[in-house]
Amino acid sequence: MKLIGWLMLGLFLATLAWGAWWLADHTRLRHDAFVAHRGAVPVAETEAIVSHPGGFTSQAVHLSTATGLRVDARLLRPTVQDAPLPVLVLLGGHRTGRNAVDLVGHPGPFVMVALDYPYHGDIEIRSIGSFFRGLREVQQALLDTPPAVSVALDWLATQPWADTDRAELVGVSFGAPFVAVAGALDERFRRVWIIHGGAGNRGWIEHNLEDRVPQDWLRPAAAWLAHLLAHGSSFDTESWVARIAPRELIVVGARDDERLPEHKVEKLYAAARQPKELIWTEGGHIDPRRPELVRKLLELVRDRIRADHGAR
Known part of the structure; x- marks a missing residue:
């Protein structure tokens, strides 16, 4: 019995040590x-x-x-182009790039590049093994997303029809944390737009789990675990937006957003430094099933850029 007791104690301590290491590994920046x-x-x-x-x-x-980074994107630009055009790099939901034609339509007098998230694994989960393999690939894809934005701009800088001195970065909804990171780190973007994004990524996850996890007592734990597995500490949106200045940040919120409370948008805006601007629009949260809303919001971005260039 003594031997079994020592073995059980050893197993318990080993499990505890592994758990502590795993937790520390997933919370480190x-x-x-x-x-x-x-x-x-x-x-x-x-x-x-x-x-x-x-x-x-x-x-x-x-x-x-x-380094092994692979980035898939969809490029939209006018058929007739007399000079290099300003660049808009767009990061939205899953498969934004491949659906860009339907979502964005005519890009206007701009070069628009819509990125897909750099996840190249299997979408379907067939076993526990495939779940853990997929989890590792998803985690890597999340970490790869900010550098993917810069890689896209690296390539655009080599193209004669793209004016990357007038490059702007647009993050929509789920893309907000990644755009905050990329916009802070890559100073070539003269301005960063966060559309329908807010502060408190873990709280945002919890709010959006209401339908899938109806139990109030379980939802905070589920959100904590999802945030932990996604290396959420490394994507703290409020911390990153504070580093975008002295370049401009524009935050766009929706008055009737069913996925993101107003105070989350206002908290994100408060975390940023000047120059910054907060714009409120009517309607609900942006949704790829409503491409007309996507186009309306992107037109807001393009109108501002046209006005700025016309003022020069």
Whole structure:
């Protein structure tokens, strides 16, 4: 019995030590990964240019770096272009890039690049093993997203039709934390837009789990675990937006947002330093199933850029 007791104690201590290590590993800041995985100027593989009614083209672009980072994007620009155009880099929901033509439509007098998140794993979970493999790939994709934004701008800087001195970064909803990181680290973006994003990523997760986790007592724990697994401490949006200055940050909130309370938007805005601006729009949260709302919000961005350039 003594031997069994010592074995049980040893197993308990080992489990406790592993748990402490796992917790420490998932709470440590991984800011170095945002820079280290960016790599040099990427190698680009471009698909055929597709012409669309209304006078614009789209093109799928696949970028890769020596660090193993792979970025998929959809490029939209006018069919006729007399000079390099301002650049808008857009990060929204899952598969934004491949759906950009339907969501964005005509980009206006701009070069618009809509990024997909750099997740290349299997969407379906078939076993416990595939869950853990998929989890590791999702975690890596999250850490790779801010450098993916910079890699896209690296490639755009080599294109004669893109004016990257007038590059702006737009993050929509789920893209907000990643755009805050990328916008803070990459000073080539002259302005950063956060549309329908807010402060408190863990609270945002909890709020959006109401339908999937109806138990009030369980939801905070589920949100804590999801935030932990996503390396949420490294994507603290309030901390990152404070580092964007002296470049401008514009926060756009929706008065009737069903996914993001107003006070979360206001808290994010308060965390930023000048120059900054808070714009409120009517309606609910942006949704890819309502492309007309996506286009309306992007038109707000484009109108501001046109006005700024016209004032010069």
